[in-house]
Amino acid sequence: MAEWKKILVSGSNIEVNNITGSAASFTGNVDIDGTLSLGGFGDVSASLAAAVAGTATAGEGIFVNGNVVSVNSGSLAGDGLATSAGKFVVEPDTTTGGDTIAVAVSANGVGLDVNGIAGAGLTTDGSGALVVGTTAGSGITVAASSISVNSGSLLPYYSGSIFATVGGDITIASDGTATIAADSIQLGTDTTGSYIDSIANATNGGITVTNGSGDGALTTLAVNLNDLSAEGINVAQDSIVFIDFDDNVSKKETTVNLATAMAGANLTAADGTLGLSNDVVISGNLTVQGDTINANVANLYVEDRYILLNSGSAATGDSGIVFGGSTGTAQSGSALVWDSSYNTNDGRLAVVNDMGSTDITDKTPDYYVAGVYIGDEASAATAQADHQGNIRIDGAEIFIYV
Numbered sequence: 001m002a003e004w005k006k007i008l009v010s011g012s013n014i015e016v017n018n019i020t021g022s023a024a025s026f027t028g029n030v031d032i033d034g035t036l037s038l039g040g041f042g043d044v045s046a047s048l049a050a051a052v053a054g055t056a057t058a059g060e061g062i063f064v065n066g067n068v069v070s071v072n073s074g075s076l077a078g079d080g081l082a083t084s085a086g087k088f089v090v091e092p093d094t095t096t097g098g099d100t101i102a103v104a105v106s107a108n109g110v111g112l113d114v115n116g117i118a119g120a121g122l123t124t125d126g127s128g129a130l131v132v133g134t135t136a137g138s139g140i141t142v143a144a145s146s147i148s149v150n151s152g153s154l155l156p157y158y159s160g161s162i163f164a165t166v167g168g169d170i171t172i173a174s175d176g177t178a179t180i181a182a183d184s185i186q187l188g189t190d191t192t193g194s195y196i197d198s199i200a201n202a203t204n205g206g207i208t209v210t211n212g213s214g215d216g217a218l219t220t221l222a223v224n225l226n227d228l229s230a231e232g233i234n235v236a237q238d239s240i241v242f243i244d245f246d247d248n249v250s251k252k253e254t255t256v257n258l259a260t261a262m263a264g265a266n267l268t269a270a271d272g273t274l275g276l277s278n279d280v281v282i283s284g285n286l287t288v289q290g291d292t293i294n295a296n297v298a299n300l301y302v303e304d305r306y307i308l309l310n311s312g313s314a315a316t317g318d319s320g321i322v323f324g325g326s327t328g329t330a331q332s333g334s335a336l337v338w339d340s341s342y343n344t345n346d347g348r349l350a351v352v353n354d355m356g357s358t359d360i361t362d363k364t365p366d367y368y369v370a371g372v373y374i375g376d377e378a379s380a381a382t383a384q385a386d387h388q389g390n391i392r393i394d395g396a397e398i399f400i401y402v
Contacts, residue, residue: 004399204229235272318362332356
C-alpha cells in the first residue's frame with residue numbers, strides 16, 4: 001500500500017516495524033511496533049488470544065438454543081392463522097349466504113362461493129356458475145342463449161317502397177343504401193365559396209406550400225432554401241439573387257462583382273476571392289471556428305499571463321504542450337502533459353517522450369513530474385499531493401510517498 005516513508009536525516013525520530021540483525025546499538029528511545037528479531041536471541045514478541053462468548057434468550061415466538069435460533073410457530077398462530085405439520089395455514093371465514101363472499105379452502109385449492117354473490121338478475125345454475133337473468137322488452141325477444149330484434153314492432157314503417165319514392169340525383173335502395181349520381185354537383189352552382197384545385201412546389205424549387213388544394217383553402221407559400229439543390233459555388237462565374245435598392249425589384253449579380261464591391265481598406269478582391277493586404281488590426285475579439293491556425297511568424301507575443309488549453313471541452317481529458325522538433329522530427333516532439341486520469345482523476349503533470357503535434361487522444365506518460373509539498377500528512381491528502389515520488393516537508397522531517 002502506498003504511504004509516506006520518512007527520509008532519515010540528522011535529528012530524525014525512528015519508528016520501525018521489523019529489525020533483523022546480528023548486532024545493534026541504540027541510543028535514546030526506540031518505539032517498536034510489531035516484531036523485533038535480533039540474531040541469536042530469537043523472536044521478541046508475545047501472542048494475545050481471547051474468546052468472546054455471549055448468550056441469547058428466547059422471545060415471543062422465538063426459541064434460542066445455543067447458537068441455533070428457531071421460530072416457535074405454535075406461539076405465533078392466532079385468528080385466521082393456524083399451524084399444520086410445522087407450517088402456517090390460513091383459516092378464512094367460510095360463512096355463506098346473505099351479502100358475504102366466502103372463500104372455501106380445500107385440498108384442491110381455494111375457491112369462491114358463488115351463492116354469496118347471487119341476487120336480483122344474477123342466479124346460479126347449481127353447478128357453481130353464475131347466470132344473468134333477462135326478460136323480453138318491446139321489440140326485443142330474449143331466448144335461452146340469444147337476443148333478437150322484432151323489426152315489426154321497432155320499425156313499423158320500414159319498407160322498400162318508401163325509398164322507391166326518392167328521386168333526383170340521390171337514389172336509395174331497399175336496404176337503405178344511398179347513392180349520389182356522378183357529376184351531379186357543380187362548383188359555383190351547387191356550392192358556395194372559392195375552390196383551389198392544386199398548388200405544389202416543383203422538385204427542389206425552394207418553395208414550401210401549405211394547404212395547396214381544397215375548396216376554399218387558405219394557401220400560403222414560403223421560401224425554403226433547404227429544399228434547393230446543394231452545389232459548390234463557382235466564385236468566378238456564379239450569380240446570386242438580391243433585391244435592388246433603387247427599384248426594390250429582385251435581380252441577380254455575379255459573385256465576382258459582389259466581392260469587388262465588398263473590398264476596401266486592407267481587403268482586396270481578385271476573381272471573386274477576398275484577401276488581406278498589409279497589416280491588419282482588429283479592435284474587437286477574433287473567433288476562428290476552423291480546425292487549424294497556422295501562425296508562420298518569427299516571434300509570438302501573448303499578453304495574457306495564463307493560457308487555457310482544451311477550452312472547447314468540459315469533459316475530463318489530457319492536454320499539454322508539444323515541444324516541436326525536440327526529437328528531430330517536424331510537427332512532433334516531447335510533450336509536457338497533464339494526465340487527467342492519474343489516481344482516479346486526481347490528475348498529474350507528466351512527460352511524454354514523443355508525440356505528434358496534431359494528436360488529439362489521451363496519452364500514456366513515460367514518467368511523471370515529482371513535486372514538493374510543505375505540511376502534514378492530512379493536508380497533503382487534501383491537496384492531492386499524496387502521489388508516488390512526491391516529497392513532503394513537515395517541520396524538520398522529510399518524507400517521500402512510495
